[in-house]
Amino acid sequence: MNLILVALISLGAIGLVSAIVLFAASKKFAVYVDPRIAEVAAALPQANCGGCGYPGCSGFATACVTACDSTKSIEGKFCPVGGQAVMEKVASILGLQAAPSEPKVAVVRCNGSCENAPRKVKYDGAMSCKVVHATCGGETGCSYGCLGCGDCVAACQFDAIKMNPVTGLPEVDEDKCTSCGACVKACPRKIIELRPKGKNNRRMYVQCVNKDKGAVARKACTVSCIGCGKCVKVCPFEAITLENNLAYINPDKCRLCRKCEPECPQNAIIAMNFPPRKPKAENKPDIIAPVVEA
């Protein structure tokens, strides 16, 4: 009995002393963490994709709070996954106003499918775009286009980009794409670009990155940009520039008028999510077949 009592008292005493020491230490050596960091982090989508340029969501939260303290703004910081809604939440936590931003989406600027850009050689090395890019020009005659090994697919954390087995090209699922930019970094040929989603998800872009001269580009792929400059001439908003035999539509200037699309002799300009074009007046058949009524 006595023994049990001694044990209880001594253990209790040790416990008490330790508790006091620990309590004192926790007060004395406490590290101050801004409670707003946890709040901001909680508002973030926790995808930890690194699309914002910081190591994970907590890194982004810390950066936002630090920026808020030092410059009173979170300009230039943007969570591509959460988009405008999340940025507004973050701004309200920090007592700031979120800068308006446009949602973006990844677009694949190559249409060199098996049909359009015939395969000239067969590559049988390691299946990685980076390896192919470093060792050879790829299977098609185009040394700028998609290599089709799917580095972008492997890089996507949101299952938003898939290889189309028929065309051999990656396809972006617009609903799933968060525009984190992982695929942009993974592509050794810089084919994928983040472009504004545009009104009603409509956007225009040149689906080619070939910088070869026209004849060479045309030989390699039937839908390549040959740098003819027709689109540049027709564009009323000076949104299209031609550099190194390649046209580029500046999304900030483009007003989606679709004038360039029919001008392109190679059909390299893509109008995404637009309703089908109405047939032009002069293309209408002259003779309308009589309708036979039953």
Added chain:
Amino acid sequence: MKTFRIGGIHPSEYKLSAGKAIEILALPKQAVFPLSQHIGAPAVPCVAKGDVVKVGTKIAEPGGFVSAAIFSSVSGKVSKIDNVVDATGYPKPAIFIDVDGDEWEESIDRSETLVKECKLTPEEIVTKIKEAGIVGMGGASFPTHVKLCPPPGTKAECIIVNAVECEPYLTADHCLMMEKSDQILVGLAIMMKAAKVNRGYIGIENNKPDAIKLLTEKAKEYPDIEIVPLKVKYPQGGEKQLIDAVVHRQVPAPPAIPVNVGAIVQNVATVYAVYEAVQKNKPLFERIVTVTGKSVKKPSNFLARLGTPMSQLIDAAGGLPEDTGKIIGGGPMMGKALTHTDVPIYKGNNGILIIREKEAVRTTPQPCIRCAKCVSVCPMGLEPYLLATCSKLHDWEKVEAEDITSCIECGSCQFTCPSHRPLLDMIRMGKTTVMGIIRTRNAKK
């Protein structure tokens, strides 16, 4: 018998064109000269469209210190300066010349007589080598004059001639040694004078006993030159492996270069080109190319003008066999598969190998079984499985710490891997990336 200490493999030799005499290839209709046929800055064209050139006319000036001039191998008219799709499938700038007749520059001595004596000073020899556009002809194409001028603080003690030809199939150097042995010895003596060294070695693998015998016999006249027979082992033709085999010294990891241990290594074809440049005033515009393969009708060694399309050499060797699976520029171990056969012959091009379809197919990679065969065969003492995995995971810091830049891309690891893993593919990608990272880091400093 000597050989290098670490790693190495023994691939089957298949020297089908061995013992065949050098055949002179007919002139092409059009010769194409890519401006980047060497390591370093691309050459700058010094001719324009419409210019008439002769055989041996300089058509491009070196674009820097580590660069080399390019000479026309044909006489005719410059038709255009445009892009040409090179062996890897990327467009590269090149000079196109339409051939018309075969008129040589008067300064070139076309006689066959052997000129032994060289009265030039070492500096004059180096200038002459530089002016002849000579680069390493074993494959890496490093400008020769740069190698002969060691960086300050280093001193060359010997020149080692690489006559190993450890790549299976290739016999270009072998037939050159058999036919031009005197010239090679004179060439080596000239280079020793240029580099101010008094020791020269010629390393030959003992699968070429005729060449060893012939050169040993002829080298008796030259007390400073020693013929070193070597045990057959791949990649003995690697610069660092050859130094280890011949003089038993190991070159430290990059940025150390062979001259840090006092050795300069030159390919035997380069030595012959130096002889021709210094004694005969003939710049580098032709070379010996082996065209071979198991199903090739007539495996041969051609003396081809640079710029000749490879298809012409293949036709001269009996045409492209029906069961062709892969055409490789260079040997089977280090050569690169061609994307098309109109690629012009370039300075470092020692062979064209045609592989049959059934042998060209790569086996599906299986998981690594941790057998460490790749580690035991790596001649640089690296851990290829680790480099490949870390490169695949883009862990550049790790691969740099593991000395990926030391890799000589010999392919021994991939050759020996029982799981057929594409080790070299991954390592090559990692090495290119790390080299890029190092370059940007150095540029920032």
